[in-house]
Amino acid sequence: MAYTIKDVAKRAGVGIATVSRVLNESPNVLPETRARVLAVIDELGYRPNHAARQLVTAKTNAIAIILPFLTRPFFIEVLRGIESVVANSDYQLIIFNVDSPEQRTRYFNTLPFLGRTDGLLIVSLPLAPPEIKRLQAANLPAVMIDTQASNLPSVVVDNVGGAFKAVEHLISQGHQRIGFISGQLEPDLGFTVNRDRQRGYEAALTAHHLPVQAEYLRAGFDRRDWGHQAALELLDLAEPPSAIFAANDDLAFGVIDALRERGLKAGEDLAVVGYDDLEMAQLIGLTTIHQPMEQMGRKGAEVLLAALNEGTRRPTLHTLAVSLIERASSAKPSKA
Amino acid sequence: MAYTIKDVAKRAGVGIATVSRVLNESPNVLPETRARVLAVIDELGYRPNHAARQLVTAKTNAIAIILPFLTRPFFIEVLRGIESVVANSDYQLIIFNVDSPEQRTRYFNTLPFLGRTDGLLIVSLPLAPPEIKRLQAANLPAVMIDTQASNLPSVVVDNVGGAFKAVEHLISQGHQRIGFISGQLEPDLGFTVNRDRQRGYEAALTAHHLPVQAEYLRAGFDRRDWGHQAALELLDLAEPPSAIFAANDDLAFGVIDALRERGLKAGEDLAVVGYDDLEMAQLIGLTTIHQPMEQMGRKGAEVLLAALNEGTRRPTLHTLAVSLIERASSAKPSKA
DNA sequence: ATGAGCCATGGAAACGTTTTCAGAGCATCT
DNA sequence: AGATGCTCTGAAAACGTTTCCATGGCTCAT
Numbered sequence: 001m002a003y004t005i006k007d008v009a010k011r012a013g014v015g016i017a018t019v020s021r022v023l024n025e026s027p028n029v030l031p032e033t034r035a036r037v038l039a040v041i042d043e044l045g046y047r048p049n050h051a052a053r054q055l056v057t058a059k060t061n062a063i064a065i066i067l068p069f070l071t072r073p074f075f076i077e078v079l080r081g082i083e084s085v086v087a088n089s090d091y092q093l094i095i096f097n098v099d100s101p102e103q104r105t106r107y108f109n110t111l112p113f114l115g116r117t118d119g120l121l122i123v124s125l126p127l128a129p130p131e132i133k134r135l136q137a138a139n140l141p142a143v144m145i146d147t148q149a150s151n152l153p154s155v156v157v158d159n160v161g162g163a164f165k166a167v168e169h170l171i172s173q174g175h176q177r178i179g180f181i182s183g184q185l186e187p188d189l190g191f192t193v194n195r196d197r198q199r200g201y202e203a204a205l206t207a208h209h210l211p212v213q214a215e216y217l218r219a220g221f222d223r224r225d226w227g228h229q230a231a232l233e234l235l236d237l238a239e240p241p242s243a244i245f246a247a248n249d250d251l252a253f254g255v256i257d258a259l260r261e262r263g264l265k266a267g268e269d270l271a272v273v274g275y276d277d278l279e280m281a282q283l284i285g286l287t288t289i290h291q292p293m294e295q296m297g298r299k300g301a302e303v304l305l306a307a308l309n310e311g312t313r314r315p316t317l318h319t320l321a322v323s324l325i326e327r328a329s330s331a332k333p334s335k336a
Numbered sequence: 337m338a339y340t341i342k343d344v345a346k347r348a349g350v351g352i353a354t355v356s357r358v359l360n361e362s363p364n365v366l367p368e369t370r371a372r373v374l375a376v377i378d379e380l381g382y383r384p385n386h387a388a389r390q391l392v393t394a395k396t397n398a399i400a401i402i403l404p405f406l407t408r409p410f411f412i413e414v415l416r417g418i419e420s421v422v423a424n425s426d427y428q429l430i431i432f433n434v435d436s437p438e439q440r441t442r443y444f445n446t447l448p449f450l451g452r453t454d455g456l457l458i459v460s461l462p463l464a465p466p467e468i469k470r471l472q473a474a475n476l477p478a479v480m481i482d483t484q485a486s487n488l489p490s491v492v493v494d495n496v497g498g499a500f501k502a503v504e505h506l507i508s509q510g511h512q513r514i515g516f517i518s519g520q521l522e523p524d525l526g527f528t529v530n531r532d533r534q535r536g537y538e539a540a541l542t543a544h545h546l547p548v549q550a551e552y553l554r555a556g557f558d559r560r561d562w563g564h565q566a567a568l569e570l571l572d573l574a575e576p577p578s579a580i581f582a583a584n585d586d587l588a589f590g591v592i593d594a595l596r597e598r599g600l601k602a603g604e605d606l607a608v609v610g611y612d613d614l615e616m617a618q619l620i621g622l623t624t625i626h627q628p629m630e631q632m633g634r635k636g637a638e639v640l641l642a643a644l645n646e647g648t649r650r651p652t653l654h655t656l657a658v659s660l661i662e663r664a665s666s667a668k669p670s671k672a
Numbered sequence: 673a674t675g676a677g678c679c680a681t682g683g684a685a686a687c688g689t690t691t692t693c694a695g696a697g698c699a700t701c702t
Numbered sequence: 703a704g705a706t707g708c709t710c711t712g713a714a715a716a717c718g719t720t721t722c723c724a725t726g727g728c729t730c731a732t
Contacts, residue, residue: 004718015682020720028680050451051390052718055687060387062430062452071416080407083433092452094398095429097419115386116398116428253619280616283589340688351712356690364710388688391717 003046012040023048062092063304064113067123068104068189070097073278074293078123078145081297089305091118098125101188114138119304121145123297126190127152141307145300147192148317153307155300155318159193162289162322163200164207166245166273169287169324171208173331175243175271178205181230181255182247183222194219197247197275216241227254228261235262235270243271243330249278252286256329266329273330287330290323339382348376359384398428399640400449403459404440404525406433409614410584410629414459414481417633425641427454434461437524450474455640457481462526463488477643481636483528484653489643491636491654495529498625498658499536500543502581502609505623505660507544509667511579511607514541517566517591518583519558530555533583533611552577563590564597571598571606579607579666585614588622592665602665609666623666626659 005023009016014037021029022037029037040046054060065082067075079095086093094117098104108131113120120135120142127135127149135142136151144154170178180201182194198219202212215237218230227246231254234241246252252274256266266272267285274281277290299318306312341359345352350373357365358373376382390396401418403411415431422429430453434440444467449456456471456478463471463485471478472487480490506514516537518530534555538548551573554566563582567590570577582588588610592602602608603621610617613626635654642648 005720006718009682016719017682017684017721018680021681024720030680033680047450049391049718051387051394051396052687053720054387055385055391055689055718056720058387058687070419071412076407076412080433083406083431087433087439092448093431095419095431097416097423103423112428114383257619280619283593283616284619342688345712352689353691353712353714354710357711360690366710369710385688388717389690391688391719392690394717 002049003044005046005048008037008040008044008046011044012037060116060118061090062094062117063119063121063308064094064096064117065121065123066096066098066107066113066125068098068125070095074276074291075123077293078297078300081294081299082121082301083297084294085298085301085305091305091308098189104189108134111135111138111140114140119143119308121300121304122147123300124189124191126192141304141313143300143304143307145296149315151315153303153313153315153318155296155303155320157291157296157320157322159196160200160203162275162291163197163245163247164204165200165322165324166275166289167201167204168208169326170243170245170271170273170330171204171210173243173271175241176210177213177216177239177241177243178210179216179218179231179234179241179244180247181218181220181227181234181244181251183220183226183251185219187222194222194247201245222248222250224250224254224257227251228258229254231255231258232262235264241270243273245273245275247275249274249276249281249286249288252288252329253280253284256284256286267331271330277325281325281327285328287327288325290325292320292322296320338385339380341382341384344373344376344380344382347380348373396452396454397426398430398453399455399457399644400430400432400453401457401459402432402434402443402449402461404434404461406431410612410627411459413629414633414636417630417635418457418637419633420630421634421637421641427641427644434525440525444470447471447474450476455479455644457636457640458483459636460525460527460529462528477640477649479636479640479643481632485651487651489639489649489651489654491632491639491656493627493632493656493658495532496536496539498611498627499533499581499583500540501536501658501660502611502625503537503540504544505662506579506581506607506609506666507540507546509579509607511577512546513549513552513575513577513579514546515552515554515567515570515577515580516583517554517556517563517570517580517587519556519562519587521555523558530558530583537581558584558586560586560590560593563587564594565590567591567594568598571600577606579609581609581611583611585610585612585617585622585624588624588665589616589620592620592622603667607666613661617661617663621664623663624661626661628656628658632656 005016005019009019019037022034069075120140122142122144124146126147132149142152144152148154148156182198185195205212220226220230244255246255252272255272259266274286274288277288281288341352341355345355355373358370405411456476458480460482462483468485478488480488484490484492521531541548556562556566580591582591588608591608595602610622610624613624617624
């Protein structure tokens with residue numbers, strides 16, 4: 001068995017309370033005593049038992065992050081941002097991946113993190129009011145990233161504004177017929193990205209006195225093959241669009257795939273703009289909206305740590321800016 | 337404050353031991369008693385305190401995963417595999433990201449997971465014998481993924497064999513002059529992938545009676561821009577190779593980039609083969625070696641869980657197979 | 673010289689569980 | 703009828719900390 005505080009105390013010839021004081025850097029310990037205790041700790045390789053400490057302090061020194069689709073680049077980047085901040089604190093990071101609505105409700109019903117974590121980072125998953133209530137009842141500080149809850153601190157990006165920028169860019173290039181391809185507008189897990197970006201798309205058209213045409217709107221799935229299929233559908237219209245705005249880069253890749261299949265080229269025969277600015281976008285030369293994904297993670301983690309350490313707990317809303325990255329896929333069209 | 341087991345006991349008119357028995361599904365409890373206790377638990381919304389439970393059982397119900405470069409696709413896929421297995425157990429997953437040698441040594445010296453986790457999954461990071469000793473001294477079951485330690489269970493892929501396959505494929509396409517681009521052969525964190533794949537490259541050449549030419553070997557960094565630069569260097573040789581094997585897909589993307597810059601096309605002017613089979617590889621049409629990344633994670637997690645639940649602790653070695661995925665980038669060359 | 677106040681220290685309670693142990697009740701066997 | 707054994711139960715010990723409280727020694731002002 002591992003050594004306990006008693007072993008240290010005995011060996012150092014002091015009481016366990018003194019050892020505890022040394023451990024917790026309490027002042028009132030004679031330097032000489034402290035040195036002796038530290039020497040023994042070092043000699044025995046003693047390490048305080050976490051569980052015992054947790055039991056009495058009621059602190060876990062861990063925070064949980066709940067995110068969907070661990071595998072998608074967006075979430076990875078966010079995770080990376082979070083990790084970079086948390087690694088420099090003395091908190092540990094527990095991961096919960098949620099891929100299905102069932103898992104989601106299971107998590108928020110059983111709250112398996114309760115008592116195992118001091119705080120929560122919730123990425124992209126919108127919470128229902130009763131769920132928020134339950135968190136607050138449990139006195140568990142939470143920060144939302146990429147979703148918003150009115151009574152919780154939230155870190156978001158302006159999806160409507162970003163989409164607006166994307167479409168406005170296309171319009172400024174002379175495009176009048178602009179298609180929009182997105183994933184589900186009302187997905188199982190309640191994401192609002194697609195809806196928000198569609199709103200931005202429509203707002204930009206309207207602001208420039210262009211009509212919003214139903215046949216140019218293609219909401220399907222958040223998968224590349226849907227981007228592919230939807231692009232083909234748009235190309236086959238009697239009057240096909242001269243530009244396509246895809247609600248995320250992955251869909252845009254599908255679009256580019258479809259173009260290639262038809263012997264067409266993005267940026268020459270049809271302008272394409274994506275959203276996310278994944279690493280791949282640069283390689284492919286895709287014009288897109290850059291989201292500060294890692295920064296979102298960092299900011300969220302910082303807000304949570306501040307709440308934990310200083311007790312700051314105001315539900316502030318942090319909105320991060322997005323920017324347009326111009327690349328070859330939206331060069332000026334040959335035929336306006 | 338939250339309710340404790342005492343509150344439940346009092347309210348149900350039983351002793352705390354009985355509540356504990358109900359909680360732990362011990363047999364010897366009268367069905368009627370059990371029902372009464374469960375009713376009270378439900379009524380109060382009682383949840384057992386983790387720390388207290390841990391303290392007495394000396395079990396944390398958490399496992400830690402230690403991996404480098406959380407951001408690279410390879411590790412993400414492995415992580416996803418791990419997560420998918422762990423999510424179905426009642427363990428939780430704590431993440432430690434290690435990006436620098438300093439962090440690495442810090443982690444393995446302080447062992448911050450000690451007492452917070454029941455087991456360890458170590459991805460790609462080779463351990464020095466004293467480090468392994470320390471883990472075993474702490475009685476902490478560990479499984480290595482994508483590295484190997486003689487006295488710990490390990491899940492690996494055959495990097496030498498995979499590289500062999502890749503190069504043999506190029507040779508079978510008629511190539512005689514084959515370049516090899518890789519990251520550092522002796523990187524800071526001690527990965528051996530690059531070295532292993534180089535060995536496979538050399539073995540394949542030798543097996544087919546082709547010379548290993550030093551000027552065709554380019555070891556640099558695990559970054560796309562190195563692939564780019566090294567490819568240019570190879571192209572500028574007096575007698576440039578007709579094919580390039582890149583030690584990972586990312587490097588291969590850099591190669592393709594360089595070709596494009598010179599107005600050349602992979603698969604037509606020069607054959608390119610990568611390694612990893614990232615999602616992007618498919619999009620780009622890169623011939624590559626498919627690694628079962630997610631499966632590695634799953635397997636590793638399964639082995640660890642088995643060790644935890646059943647006490648199986650033999651240091652078995654699990655070698656997973658890799659396969660060649662032929663795509664356009666290694667079509668038959670026009671001029672052999 | 674004496675009391676007030678401070679500092680360093682140790683003993684013991686408390687945290688909320690699990691688990692050991694002993695006992696009560698009851699049926700079964702001799 | 704008494705011994706035996708089984709099932710269910712509760713009291714109490716144990717886990718390893720932190721923290722409260724008491725105490726003894728010391729300094730310093732009176």
